[in-house]
Amino acid sequence: MYTTLIVDDEQLMLRYLEKNLNLLSPDFCVTGIACDGLEAIELLEKQSFDLVITDIKMPEMDGLNLAKYIGDTCKHTKVIIISGYNDFEYARTAIKYGVSDYLLKPISDNSLVETLSSVKEYLKEEAKNKHSPTRDYASHFTNEEQLKNTFLSAIIKNNQDDIQPLYSFIKNKDMIFTKSYSCILLLSIDDLSLLLYDKGIYYSSYRYELVRQCQLYCKNHDIGFTYDSEGYPILLITEDSEDQVLLLANSIYKDIRDNSWDNNQVHITGAIGCLVSDTMKLSHSYITAMESFALTLKDVKSPISSNHFFSYQNFIHEVHALCEALYYDYVSKNNIKAASNMLLYVNLFEEKINTASILKYGSYLIRYVSRKCNIKSQFIRCAFNELMKGINQIIVADAIDKKHAQELLLQAFKALDHDKILNTLPEASRLIENAKEYICTHYEEQISLMSVADYLDINPTYLSNLFHKVIGEPYTKYIARIRMEKAVLLLKSNPNEKIYVIAEKTGFVSAKHFNHVFKKFYGVTPTEYIKG
Known part of the structure; x- marks a missing residue:
């Protein structure tokens, strides 16, 4: 997609x-x-x-x-x-x-x-x-492990251009890629434990470390390994019977969980995808494992099995449907719809509403929307920080109900779309003062936001953010207001001046446009204003 x-x-x-x-x-x-x-x-x-x-x-x-x-x-x-x-x-x-x-x-x-x-x-x-690896597979891959892991990655990503030649190459070399039954074991850092342990600061380094440890473990135990675009470690579990696959998946999960971090403060969650007998269906096992992570919201014990996935399908469907609706609200910037959908999302909480449930559901939603929209890490951190800030406020106020939970999650959700954090206030104020000075001495010219930004030697998007944050209105409204104020002064000082001359002196390309903007600001035309 x-x-x-x-x-x-x-x-x-x-x-x-x-x-x-x-x-x-x-x-x-x-x-x-x-x-x-x-x-x-x-x-x-x-x-x-x-x-x-x-x-x-x-x-x-x-x-x-x-x-x-x-x-x-x-x-x-x-x-x-x-x-x-x-x-x-x-x-x-x-x-x-x-x-x-x-x-x-x-x-x-x-x-x-x-x-x-x-x-x-x-x-x-x-x-x-x-x-993709070069088509000269024989010279490209130095060992079977590298070849198998590349093949696993191609299957998970459904990369048809690589699947067929890699499959043929593996068959020709008589390699055994999977046994009778296989599944995907998906691992992740538990966001709730990470947020509590690091007091709201989200470190992606924990995720990189988990990938590194899984990679090393799989190399030492001859297990197929890759990771997806979100950094989730993907392990290939394959055995000759269904029971053996599940036993091995559970055993591997416990090994990695128990040996990841000495302090045991950061928890590892795991989900086992559905069992398949066809190698090409491993992508389906990966999808069911990913969707099973929704059951962490119900405190289902890890590793979450495929039996849990089928038992709780209705709940998974509800979570997915509401997260999809909120993702669409994010894209369309529909805050009103987002508020109503967020209340429905809060209604999914089965246990009493508390800080842990808000953190769990909030984290899951942030991850879901971020993954769908390819949101960059610094803005994901903003959302997590907003989530923790809201939790701290609730703890201080000692008040929590569905309405509080809805508002808190909505604030964290909106933080994904927040403007880039401004630099220190003194610098912001200085830049705005310089921008205002430039506008007030050049308002009669055809100056745009970009030309002002060029003069200040800053990014136009950053300058646009400054106008919103510091002045409280967009650049277009600010310069229109300045021009209107200057127009009124000119009209008062010289009531007999032609309207098109006033328009030219205030930076308008035509008297018609000037009249339109003037009436929008003052409710009357320039001529009516002079008579009044």
């Missing part, structure tokens, strides 16, 4: 693509939406996207400048531009910035499907060149 960011200031187009992209091409999933280029950059700094579909004409930053930014900073992200302008210069600039395709409005479903198909093939080829 390829993650996709939609960027368009037209709400109809934005919502159409958001709701229909996956239907038109099931390989693409919308994991972010933005109304202009600057919003898109904010998301690109927080999440990783395989594809960006952007309109060309937007306020603040247009599609071409966004494409240039992506080409400079996100080398592996593909860009499709949608434009209502059949202009050769636009197309030529788009090609210069490495845009994958340039579609003219109104776009048809067929043309979009065709373009997405081309992008998919490009992404597949790029991933194959980046991750």
Whole structure:
């Protein structure tokens, strides 16, 4: 599934693509939406996207400048531009910035499907060149262990380009990859114990250490091993009978759990996927193991078995459905819907609501949405820190009920979308003062947020955040307010001045636009204002 960011200031187009992209091409999933280029950059700094579909004409930053930014900073992200302008210069600039395709409005479903198909093939080829071993397997792999682990990884990731040649190579060498029955053992750090042990500070180093220890254990015990994109260790358990597989999986889990950390403060959770007799179905065993982690919310003892998975399928389905709904709320930035869905999520708590249950359910939701949207680690940490901050406030207030739990989880959930943390206040205040000074001396010119940011030598997204945080309003509203204040002074000092002259002196390209903005601010036209 390829993650996709939609960027368009037209709400109809934005919502159409958001709701229909996956239907038109099931390989693409919308994991972010933005109304202009600057919003898109904010998301690109927080999440990783395989594809960006952007309109060309937007306020603040247009599609071409966004494409240039992506080409400079996100080398592996593909860009499709949608434009209502059949202009050769636009197309030529788009090609210069490495845009994958340039579609003219109104776009048809067929043309979009065709373009997405081309992008998919490009992404597949790029991933194959980046991750796949060379086709000269005999010289590439130095031992059977490396070959088997690569084959396991290809199966889990469903990488068809590698599965067939690796399978043939293993068969030709008479290697035994799996016995009669197999399953996947998936391991993870228990977030609840980690949050409590480290007092709310989330360290990814624990996860790297778990992968390292599992890798070493599997090497010493001749067990197939790989890990997924989230860093979950994946162990291949295979034996000649179903009972032997389960006994071995339990034994391996206990060995790794008991020898991971001396202080025993950080716990290891494990989930055993369904048993399979067909090697190619190991990906299904991996999926059931991953979904079984939802049962940590019910305190099912690790390692969670496939029997637990089938016994609690209704609960797993409910958790998955609500996490999917909240993930969609995150993408669409629908805070009202998120609040109602969060209350439904809190209603899943079966035990009395307490700090432990809030931490468990909060951690699971943060992980779920972060995994779906490829959210970067620093923003995941923000969400965990917000979760712990809320827990500490509840402990101090000594008050906890469903409403408190809903509000707390909602705050942690929203923290995934928080703006980048600003630098120290003195620096922020200094930059804003310099920006205000520049605007007040250049308001009569066609200055944009980018031109002010260039003058200050800072990132435009960072400057946009500063306006929101320090001044309390976006840049566009601030400069419009300054221009209106200057316009009123000019009108008062010279009531007989032509309106188009006032418009020019306050940075407007036309008297019509000036009149429109003036009436929006003061409720009357400039002429009516002078008469009044």
